[in-house]
Amino acid sequence: MAPHTPRRADGPPVGTHRASMMDRLSKGVFYLPIVFMMLFFALPMALTVVFSVFERTMFWMEPGFTLFAYENFIFSARLTNFLSSMYYSLISVAICFVLGFPIAVFLRKSVPQVAQHRVVLLFILPFMVSEIIRVFALRPVLQRNGLVNTTLQNLGLIDEPITALLYTHTGVIIGEVMSFLPFIVFSGFLAMEAVPKYIFEVCDDLGAGPVRRFVDVILPLAAPGIFAGCVFIFVNGLGVALLPNILGGAGAVNAGLIATQAIAALDFPLAMAVSAIMMTTLMTLLYIGHRLFDLTKILSPIN
């Protein structure tokens, strides 16, 4: 017997109406991330570009169209500073990869699965402390009469303190590695999801040495995750102003600091232009990465 369905005199059954509304609502939920991204990412980014071509006034800016902020960025020393900070960020990325990715491989390969996430947690713990405190804490370690120099001098390994550790580009790189290393460990750990454990045994059986195994098997499989981690470190190296501010010397400037200084000088179009250039750099990197490695694979289920 067909169930009795309540029905309005001139419309569809009440239950059907409610079901279709629920259906529409549940479909709408899937649009929420898009709305969120439009409101809090695409729109601010678009406004950043729009503001960057506005005319600068004494205290703010007014609508107009001028490329002066970009011209100012390119033909002053700011472009040199920007390129230089890209170079040093790349060095930080390389060091983070060399130090961090083997840890991720070790975690996946050698730590029992039940303990893996707990060990990863250890690398996330430093993030519980404010970054500014972590960076400040490096100074007593790296300075002229700091822990490193005092220890090396006490051991008789050096006569004069090493001054290159702080207030230099080296200091900034040390700070970046200390701050961002967990990102490559974490993204590397996720990336290694794409490398089943039996791969290691297969490589051993086939006589592939550690180098060949790493270059020909692990790297290609884990590439999307590694790339994502590297981009994250690179972009932070460009953008986090407090690192060159606290650990850098007279010439250590990154894009974040350039933008901060432009804001401090009330040159808002220039600050917007620097932000737009940074954002374009990031999007270009992500596009290239996606074309090369298909970044959607990071979240793909393992077969």
Place this chain on the structure above:
Amino acid sequence: MNQTDFNRRQMLALIGSAAAVAGLPTQSFAAEALKLWAPGIAKVGGSDWAAMEAQAGVPIAAIAKSARADESIQKMVVGDGNKLYDAMTDNGGGMEDALASQGAIATLDPARIANWSGILADYKDGGPAADTIRHNGDLVAIPYISNADSLAFNHGVIGEELTSWEALFDSQFRGRAAMQNDFGPTLTNTAIYLKQSGKQDIENPSDMSEAEVKGVCQFLIDLKKKGHFRTFWDGVQNGSDLLSSEEVLVSSCWEVIQIFAARKNGQDIRYGTMKEGHQSWNNVVMLTKGGQERGMEDAFYALANVYLSPWFGARTLAGLGFTPQMVGVSDYIDAHPDDFDAETKALLADRLARKQERADTPGNSWQNVFPTNIRAYQDWWARVQAA
């Protein structure tokens, strides 16, 4: 002060601030607390504002503020600062003009400040100091601290008194010298040195032409390329760490940095008097238009009266080394031996004497927050950083 008073006052301040920040109607709290947007250096007498409130006789809801010009402009000219704050502090010599020209602050009546009669003569007689608290001839700000920035040096290591900016740029301190990471004071002090030593023709170190800015910056770039500067410091903590850790032996800095650096390890770090001159500056307190409209004038004038009292002047001199803005500070210190023991008294007398010496140096130039060619300053400063 008992705990009950403390809780009531703090609660009122907290509610007033929260209501202001939330944009709620504040009339009911306005009669209670003056919402003051100011940095910690604007208070004396303890870690909170209780002593200042007791002196002024009005409750104060203090909201922390940095020294950045952009923050003030964004809040007061572009943003909703007039809804949030009844009074605020900032740098004289530019900010008072900027804020007054945008209608963000109110004109003041000195007749309503009893201690106005004791303000330093420089502020009354016209000239650069008087100009830092006026806009188009109208009084718009009350000074509460000032100084003439100079060179701090590690006397214990160097072994001699330094009396010229020449030392800061001398090759014997290569890699052990620092300057402030701010084009304003750094370029002005360098310009004062270059002008007074005859190394460069500069008409006004506080307001240089593009060519003059270029010349000053190229001088710094040449030094920087030789590795002369260890770093450009930002903030009191950074600046004092550099000196106390002996990362640098000479640094152009605020006096408070020298005081903190010397206190930290008990080193003999001194603040010299430079024969070429110094950049002078002050900080001022202003009544916002919003504060005036909300009827906070009486509370503001009560606070301004405290800022011009020897009670405040003696304490800001003793604590952070800022120059008092009124006469009669030495007499006040003499009359209050319980607050200032013999050792402190001698220290303050010495500090005041050195301040006077610096203030009397002919080559001094006043801080200019918005020089005419500010873009040239910014662009050339970027080149200094990139060098």
